[in-house]
Amino acid sequence: MIRANVGERFMIVVALWDEAVGINASGRTVYYDIRDENDDPLFPPINGTLIESTVASGIYKKILSIDVPGEYVCYAVCDDFYSSTEEIIINQENIYDEVKASRAYNLKVEDVVRDSTVPTASQLVRNVPLGSTDYIITYIKNDDDLDWSYPTASGVSFAWYKTINSEMPFKMGDSGV
Numbered sequence: 001m002i003r004a005n006v007g008e009r010f011m012i013v014v015a016l017w018d019e020a021v022g023i024n025a026s027g028r029t030v031y032y033d034i035r036d037e038n039d040d041p042l043f044p045p046i047n048g049t050l051i052e053s054t055v056a057s058g059i060y061k062k063i064l065s066i067d068v069p070g071e072y073v074c075y076a077v078c079d080d081f082y083s084s085t086e087e088i089i090i091n092q093e094n095i096y097d098e099v100k101a102s103r104a105y106n107l108k109v110e111d112v113v114r115d116s117t118v119p120t121a122s123q124l125v126r127n128v129p130l131g132s133t134d135y136i137i138t139y140i141k142n143d144d145d146l147d148w149s150y151p152t153a154s155g156v157s158f159a160w161y162k163t164i165n166s167e168m169p170f171k172m173g174d175s176g177v
Contacts, residue, residue, distance in 0.1 A: 001087045005094040006069055013061045014050055014076045014084055024058020030078045032062065034088065037071040050076065066090045108139040108148060122175045127161040133169060135159060 004010040012032055016025040033047040050060035066072065069092040076084045114123055114134040128134050135158040139151040159169035 001089065002074075003089045003091065004066070005091045007065055007067050008094070009063050009065045010088070011061055011063050012050065012074055012076070012086065013059065014078075016058050016060065016078055016081050018058075024056070025078075025081070026052065026057035028052075028058075028060075028078050028081075030060040030076055032074055032076050034064070034066070034072050034074045037073070039073065042072075102140070103143065106141050106143055108141070108151075110137040110139070112137065122158065126158060126175075127164045127166065128159060129161060129164055129166065132161070132167070133159045135175075136172070 002010050002012075014030055014032075016028055016030065017023075018025040030050040031047070032050055033041070033045070035041055046064065046066065048062070050062045053059040053061060060076075066088070069090045072088040072090065074086040074088055076086070111133055112135050114128045114130055114132060117130060119128065123134060135156050138155050138157070139148060140153040141148055141151045157172040158175045160171045160173060161168075162170050
């Protein structure tokens, strides 16, 4: 099985073992075709010919990448040899990018204060005092982004106070409405 991330390069490798002579078969043409999990051809198709290694004869390979997450099957075919298959899983998110995004300089938190004298239904339920934190917005940006124009994710946490006279929230969570 091959596991890669969206857009990440991976290698398809096939060894043609000639049982009659006990060595790898050199100088052959090996075709590959990648299909989706339902065995349907991709659009645009990902298929072609594997190239024989210059280091080890009878080893055929190709470096590819797939830009759509999902499960795929790669078929490798050569006349007079058994066909081989390889399962390919393309992950939606790259774990390395996720780790980079969680660096302190890729996180931004915005404190939104209740400034309206007439509270909303949500503010009433949560006992939000005038001039205190109503909710916070957390933003995450890509490690390579220079500014916050296009954050990759954001979320809201609402402040909950025990009474309307409390100075600090006792929890952060959903809106309560």
